[in-house]
Amino acid sequence: MSLLRRNSSQLRLLLQGLGASSTKIMRHKSSDNITASHNVGNSINATGTATKTMTTDKKLESTADGDIKKSVFISQSHDIFTNLALEDWLYKNFDFAHHHVLLLWANEPCVVIGRHQNPFTEANVSALMERGITLARRNSGGGAVYHDRGNLNCTFFTPRERYDRKYNLNIVTRALFREWAIKAEINDRDDIVIANKKISGTAAKLGRPNAYHHCTILASANKLHLGESLVKEPANYISRATASVPSPIRNLVDVNRNVNVPQLLSAVGYEYLRTVATALEDGGSAQTMNQRGFQLVNPTEKWFPGIEELRANYCSWNWVIGKTPKFTVEKELELKSNEHGMKLKLNVEVEGGLMTQIGIQLPQSDQLVPVVTPLQGQAYNEHNLNGIIGALKLVSTSNVQQAMNGSI
């Protein structure tokens, strides 16, 4: 019975997806809007609560709970870029006016930074590469997180007017309590904590007409990798980018050794389905039966036309590194000398991920002397930075002093 239901839902989703080819997504979107407002109009008329002065937002808010169905989508992919693309596809193309969706997904080891973050201040980028941990940038705000298959991600999609972080986080804490009697709290930063250690981090994206709130839940992630991945490279960074707030973390498995990701997935999914859409009220199995249930989704081009293009963007250098807000790196260098060492400050300006200006600051001077190097205009990374430092180390103090005298 449930299998049958799931299949028909999949079919519905597939049909919805097929309605738009990648080139028609804009049209699809606008026609969605039209049908959305049309439907809203109908439901308002039915309940008879609309007044002339009400805006669309007001109408959406007053949509009766019975008019909202809920689905839990479970992504069949464990690739971070595919899952980010799936999330983005739903955010851009899906109509959530009468259908709230919870997307559940887990990834192979990766570090995911916020939309406006600097990967070099959030993660040890070169160490990630060596360990085969992927670096990705998501579209929502917030800080850097580490993912692996021991971590479950939940994305709560709603129209922007019904975006409600507290509601979503409560779904998670209620699920933990119902399944394992784990008592977790939601702190003022909207993190879920157990005895002051974080088990879940939150971020959100607000647009029109849709919004989403996503959070991580640490079930049995590799804490060693997590700790080592989220350490910045050694240098002084001057940047306006959003900084993460590092917090001590805990795995749920250390609270209750029966916790595992598949069971967590079903616990959160059921809690979501049994809770009334507009209030934190438990509707029990009667509520659950009225929803669209669990659906396994396969994030492929066939199901979601245009998703490949989104994925290509998410894994491109231009997005992951190129979107880094402008920043400056400073590093102190000691030059070799006959008598006593001399300290220089290397100063590299990075814009769009590329080293636009490389200079050194001499002691007892505020002036920045440009360094002529073929590395100018190249991508900023530890290797290239060390290249510059290596070249500068060959310069001895007497050279610099000569150069200084020459310039004076």
Add this chain to the structure above:
Amino acid sequence: MVFITKFARFGAQAARQLRATPLTVVQWRTFHVSCMLEKERRYTNKHEWVELLEANQAIVGISSYAQEALGDVVFAQLPEAGTQLKQDDECGALESVKAASEVYSPVSGKVTEKNAQVEDTPALVNSSCYDKGWLFKVDLQNPDEFNKLMTEEQYKTFLSSNEDH
């Protein structure tokens, strides 16, 4: 003796006041000019504002209601000069307490300038949303769009009728 120290203190105070005077003059002057140039500010139902500078130049920002709803803005990403925008196009983002909110253009036209100060100090959007916290300037393509937006009065009514919105 006491008299002399008192006198000196008085002198110092006067000097301080004198020094402070030019500042107040400047403040008074800008206030005056802004009064003279008081242009009509129009609003969208998504809480952006638009103000006409000259015939075709407009300046765009978000309303006090919007900045309050966002909370402390920690990062601002604004459209580059030269960007061609259509009404309701996504043109940037404001990030606050873990949420990235998209910025939509309330009017069509070409961006002539972004507020670099806001990119450097995003908190300006919170502290001065109608003045120093403006987002970008735009050459209006279709002045009709501006005329169709809500007036200050209409926006106030809109806010009071949507209290929990």
